[in-house]
Amino acid sequence: MELAFTPEEQAFRAEVRGFIRDNLPADIQDKMLNGKKMGREDFLRWHRLLYKRGWVAPNWPVEQGGTGWTPVQRHIFEDEIAEAGAPPVIPFGVTMCGPVIIRFGDDWQKQFFLPKILSGEHVWCQGFSEPGSGSDLASLRTKAVREGDHYLVDGQKIWTTSAHFADWIFNLVRTDPGAKKQEGISFLLIDMKSPGITVKPIVTMDGGAEVNEVFFDNVKVPAKNLVGEENKGWTYAKFLLGNERTGIARVGASKRELKRLKEIVGSEREDGEPLAAKPRFRDKIAALEVELMALEITNLRMIAAMRGGKGPGPESSILKIKGSDIQQKLTELACEALGPYAMPFQREALEAGWNGEPIGPDYAAPIAPHYFNYRKVSIYGGSNEIQRNVIAKMMLGL
Amino acid sequence: MDFDFTEEQRLLDETVRRLVKDEYDIPKRRSYMAAPEGFSRALWERYGELGLLGLPFAESEGGFGGSAVETMIVMESFGRGLVVEPYLASIVLGGGLVALGGSDAQRRAILPRVAAGKLLLAFAHGERQARYGLSDVETTAKKDGAGWVLEGRKGVVLNGDSAGTLIVSARTGGSSRERQGLALFLVDAKAKGVAIRGYPTVDGLRAAEITLDRVPVAGDAVLGTPGAAYPVIERIVDRAIAALAAEAVGIMETLNAVTLDYLKTRKQFGVPIGSFQALQHRMADMVIEHEQSKSMAVLAALSADLDDAAERRRVISAAKVQIGKSGRFVGQQAIQLHGGIGMTDEYAAGHYFKRLTMIDQTFGDADHHLDRFAEVALPTG
Numbered sequence: 001m002e003l004a005f006t007p008e009e010q011a012f013r014a015e016v017r018g019f020i021r022d023n024l025p026a027d028i029q030d031k032m033l034n035g036k037k038m039g040r041e042d043f044l045r046w047h048r049l050l051y052k053r054g055w056v057a058p059n060w061p062v063e064q065g066g067t068g069w070t071p072v073q074r075h076i077f078e079d080e081i082a083e084a085g086a087p088p089v090i091p092f093g094v095t096m097c098g099p100v101i102i103r104f105g106d107d108w109q110k111q112f113f114l115p116k117i118l119s120g121e122h123v124w125c126q127g128f129s130e131p132g133s134g135s136d137l138a139s140l141r142t143k144a145v146r147e148g149d150h151y152l153v154d155g156q157k158i159w160t161t162s163a164h165f166a167d168w169i170f171n172l173v174r175t176d177p178g179a180k181k182q183e184g185i186s187f188l189l190i191d192m193k194s195p196g197i198t199v200k201p202i203v204t205m206d207g208g209a210e211v212n213e214v215f216f217d218n219v220k221v222p223a224k225n226l227v228g229e230e231n232k233g234w235t236y237a238k239f240l241l242g243n244e245r246t247g248i249a250r251v252g253a254s255k256r257e258l259k260r261l262k263e264i265v266g267s268e269r270e271d272g273e274p275l276a277a278k279p280r281f282r283d284k285i286a287a288l289e290v291e292l293m294a295l296e297i298t299n300l301r302m303i304a305a306m307r308g309g310k311g312p313g314p315e316s317s318i319l320k321i322k323g324s325d326i327q328q329k330l331t332e333l334a335c336e337a338l339g340p341y342a343m344p345f346q347r348e349a350l351e352a353g354w355n356g357e358p359i360g361p362d363y364a365a366p367i368a369p370h371y372f373n374y375r376k377v378s379i380y381g382g383s384n385e386i387q388r389n390v391i392a393k394m395m396l397g398l
Numbered sequence: 399m400d401f402d403f404t405e406e407q408r409l410l411d412e413t414v415r416r417l418v419k420d421e422y423d424i425p426k427r428r429s430y431m432a433a434p435e436g437f438s439r440a441l442w443e444r445y446g447e448l449g450l451l452g453l454p455f456a457e458s459e460g461g462f463g464g465s466a467v468e469t470m471i472v473m474e475s476f477g478r479g480l481v482v483e484p485y486l487a488s489i490v491l492g493g494g495l496v497a498l499g500g501s502d503a504q505r506r507a508i509l510p511r512v513a514a515g516k517l518l519l520a521f522a523h524g525e526r527q528a529r530y531g532l533s534d535v536e537t538t539a540k541k542d543g544a545g546w547v548l549e550g551r552k553g554v555v556l557n558g559d560s561a562g563t564l565i566v567s568a569r570t571g572g573s574s575r576e577r578q579g580l581a582l583f584l585v586d587a588k589a590k591g592v593a594i595r596g597y598p599t600v601d602g603l604r605a606a607e608i609t610l611d612r613v614p615v616a617g618d619a620v621l622g623t624p625g626a627a628y629p630v631i632e633r634i635v636d637r638a639i640a641a642l643a644a645e646a647v648g649i650m651e652t653l654n655a656v657t658l659d660y661l662k663t664r665k666q667f668g669v670p671i672g673s674f675q676a677l678q679h680r681m682a683d684m685v686i687e688h689e690q691s692k693s694m695a696v697l698a699a700l701s702a703d704l705d706d707a708a709e710r711r712r713v714i715s716a717a718k719v720q721i722g723k724s725g726r727f728v729g730q731q732a733i734q735l736h737g738g739i740g741m742t743d744e745y746a747a748g749h750y751f752k753r754l755t756m757i758d759q760t761f762g763d764a765d766h767h768l769d770r771f772a773e774v775a776l777p778t779g
Contacts, residue, residue, distance in 0.1 A: 001407075001467050002400045003700050009399070072399060262776065277778040286772040287723075290694075290716045297693035304401045318686050391685060392678035396658055 005072070012073055016080045023049045024086050027352065033085040033256075035366025036350050037208075040123060040165040046087050047120040056118055057094045059243075064102055064110075065118045071306040075247075075299075082252025090162060093117040093124035097170045099243050100187065100236050104228035113168075113189070127157040127171035127190070127214060128237070135386050137172070138181045138234060142216060144173035144188055146223065146230075151175075151188065153196075153219040159380075163199045163212040166192050171216075176231050187233035189225040196220070204376075206369035207347055241382070248316055248381075249299040249323035254292055257330040261285065264337050264363060275337055288329050295322045314394035317387035324377040324384060335371040342368040401696065407471060413448060414475040422479030424746050427602065430482055435560040436604035437483045443515050451489055452513025455497055460510030466637060466702035470644040470695060477648025480749055482602055484518060484557035490641045491556070491634060492519020495565050499582055499622040499630040508563070508584075520561035522552040522585075522608050523631065530762040532635060533577045533628055537610060539568035544617040546570075548583060548591075548610045556760075558606030559596025561587055566610065567631065570624045577628040582621040589613055601753040629707070636714045639761050640698035646721040646757050647695045650688040653732040653750045657681065660736055671735075680731050687724035694720040712774040715767035722764030725754040 005013065028042050050056040058074045060066030069077065081088065089095070098117050101109050116122040133140040142155025153173055163169065169190050176184030190197070196219035201209040228236055265275040265285065275281050299319055302312050312319075335342050341360030348354055349365035358365060378384040392398040403411060421441060430438040445451050453468050455461025462468075469490060476485060489512065496508050496519070511517035528534035537550025548568050558564065564585045572579025585592060591613035596606040622630060661672030661681060671677055698717035704710040729751035733740040740747045758764060 001403065001696065001700060003697070005399050265776075274778065276776050282772050282776055283768055286768050286775055287719070289775050290719045290768070290771065291690070293697070293713075293716050294690040294693045294720050297697050298689050300399060301401050301693060301696070304399060315689075317682075318689055321682075321686060322690065385679070388679040388682040389675070391682035392672075392675075395685065396678075396681060398658075398661060398672040398678050398681065 005076070009072055009076060013076045013080060016077050017084070019053060019055075020080060020084045020086050023053075024084060028087060029085045031352055032087055034363070035370055036352050036354075038087060039352075040162075042352075043087055043090050044120045044123070047089055050089065051119055056089060056120075057098065059095060060098060060102065064098075064114055071303045075303050078247045079252040082250070083256050085256065090123060092126050092162065092166070092170070093122060093168075096126060096240050097124050097168075097189075100170070100227060100240050103239065104187075104236050106224075108224060109189070109227065122167045123162065123165060125160050125163045125166035125169045125192075125214075127160060127169045129159045130156060131158050135383055137237070138185065140172055140174060140185065142171065142173050143177065144175050144186060144221070146175070149223050151221045151223060151226070153188070153190065153216045153221055155216050157214040157216075158211075159202070160199075160212045160214045161210055163192070163214050164201055164209070168192060169214065170227075172233055172237055175233075179231065182234040184231055185233040185237070186230050187227040187236045188221055189227065190216075190219065190221050194219050194221065204373060206373040207345070208369065208373060242313075249295055249319035250327055251292065251296045251299050251323070254323070254326050254330060255296075257327070257334070258285075258289060258292060260363075261330055261334050261337065264334060264361075267361070268337050268339065270339075281333075281337070284333055288326065288333065291322065292326050295319070295326060298322070314390050317382075317390045317395075320381065321378075321384050321387050327377050328374050331367075331371040331374040334367045338364055338367055345369075403467075403471070407467065410453075410468060411471045411475070414450070414472050415478070417444070417448070418475045418479035418481060422481060424480075424744075424749060427480055427482060427749070431598075431602055436557075436598065437560075442483050445483065445485070446513065446515030450485070451515055452509070454489065455493060455509045455513055456505075459497070459505050460513035466640050466699040469637070469641050470699040473641045473644035474648040474651075474695070477645035477650075477753075478652050480602070480649065480652075480753055484520075484560065484604075486638060486641055486645075487520050487557035488512065488518045488561065490638050491521040492561070492563075492565055494634040494637055495519075495521060495582060495621060495630065496584075498634060499627065501622075503618075504584070504621065517563060518557065518561045519563050519565060520555050520558045520587075520606075521634075522555045522558060522564045522566045524553050524555065525551060526553050530766045531575060532631055533580065534575045535567050535569050535580055536574055537566065537568040539570045539581055539583065539615075539624070541570075542614065546583065546615050546617070546620070548585065548613040548615060550610050552608040552610070555606045555608055557604055558608055559594050559604055563587065564592070564608070565621065567627065568610075572625070579625050580627040580631065581624040582627045582630065583615050584619040584621060585610075585613060585615055589615070599756065601756040602749060632707070633710075635761050636710055637702045639714050639718050640695070640702040642757050642760060643691070643695040643698045643717045643721045646725050646754060647688065647692045649750050649754050649757075650684075650691060650725065650728045653728055653747060653754070654681075654684050654688055656747055656750075657684065657732045657735050660739075664737075677735055680735060684728050684731055687727050691721050691724040708774050712771060715762075715771040715774075718762060718767040719764045719771060722758040722767070725758055726764075729754040 031038050057065055058067045058069050062068040101113055130140045144151040144153045169192055171188045171190050172185050173188050174184050175186040196217040198215040200213045202211045203209050268275040341364045344359040346365040449462055452461035453464040457463050493512050539546045539548050564587055566583045566585045569579050570581045591611040593609040594606050599605050662670055664671050694717040698714055701710055701713040732747050733751055736747055739745050
């Protein structure tokens, strides 16, 4: 047993750190670290830099443009990205759809889509959830009817992150309404510029608009955009959801947020004393830090277990539950720490390039919105209740 | 970064697991507890033959030079079986104090006998007023010619009624609760003026209240430099906490396994109760707590011998917070999910729950260690 990384791994960490230092644009870092709005072009500028370096798709096979990194290297990379405040690569193409195309797509799909996912020419979004299909995803009703060499798609998706700036959407659609619900679903790739698609933003309680409703009204989709076999889409969706679980604990990002929280409680005062010295508040931060320490080791233990080449499996639900819980508590404590200065709603202060005079401390503006926004992390990607179902069924055989 | 055991550690793990599986269950444990000393001397000898009792000591002192990881391996399995033999008291604490604080002569005189199972040690440190304060010692040691005279009372001394030699902390100087001025003394349990009142603990072990009434000890019975024992005490207690964390992880593992088995077999409303989502989610949370505790037990073992005292304190206290919190949850929920049968003395769960609860109250509970952790993690200048 040994906690230290090998000299090779440490050298790799230094290389990643050096790359970020030399390449991460300062304005993007500022937006990430200070909770300002990130647009499509912000994500893509960083994406293209990673692409140029060959580091954009660590989870892909080398022959398709992957990095060939070990699980430990991937962890180090994600850790450094998070700690530096570099943006994550938008996951829908590289992390989600790409591996499905690599595994189940045909030659044309591989040749057409994969290079454009890598280069950032295509930004993707995910058409899974529907108004009536949240945790019960397989009940989805958006239908696709085959007519000659194309499908006609009708229906609605919801909570679609990035749909307002995405070029393509990978969609679960019902192709056999008569079959059992999991068996009538297909995996269809749809150009967002297709006539009949309408994207309507959903403003969330934090004032942001990162998710959307996507409406499909008689949208014509070439049949060659069907991945794999018709009515086998549920299998591909399960592969997609189970495929990519490293980084799900978000330990690096939480370490960065904890550091920031400590800075805030060092400067917020009550009775002339820093909040960090107040026993009630101190206890909450210390307890959270202990949980994060444990999660970091739990995460590393699972990564180490993956070195044999096997995936993390249902154990990753543990990382999702604890990781989201910690992320949420961090935003909650930061919000509490501000006291009354959590209240001013400084929407304009979250825009890039805003140079106005902040109300209250200069770090205040994004904090309450961040707290409200982060209620999402225990809901998306399989709610924490669904994750507990997964542990009970897959790990424990209940 | 590597969480695998070495080949030797893997063999050790296998050996101890098998031993505990063969020699321990609740009825057997009950029979070991019924012995006057509260544990099985025969098993203690077996541990000696297998090399477990000398595991952490240097090879020149009858040991195997094992690290805190080896101790973790032993304690985790001991937790799985709820072992009552005094490994923590005699080997980790007693042996640890002699190994770290003793002179060459003291180590050579004592440790081989401990490793062979011929001598039991106990650490007589806690006092009624001290609670978890490690430097809160009112027992005094006054110089008397070449030797010393000890006077005071020690409380909840683990296995204090079976040890041949007590390691007694006493004040040679400094004021009450001061870290300076503490010393450790080797005291024969049968020495004049030593009164030992042994008793069972609620979790199936033995402890003692010990009165020291003008106990004379020789000059060569001091471990280390008189007045400078605090860092030795802290360090060995930190190692004991790492060992307790491993024991707690073993206990949680068994409690979870027993509970899961019960969820799958107990039927109500015509179905196994494990088909109910409320219970499934509780069980999932118990699994998470066990995994998080295991992570912290590993981290504690890998950090127990750090020379950087602040970093060591930070990690050890974090581990104690984690197992305290997780242990409470897993223990309480294991009883809850069992329902009535979990309440009985006959069934295993209650015994595991009780030990888990008392582990939290040994060497500082979760609150105590959250304070100690925060001193390093959130310095306020």
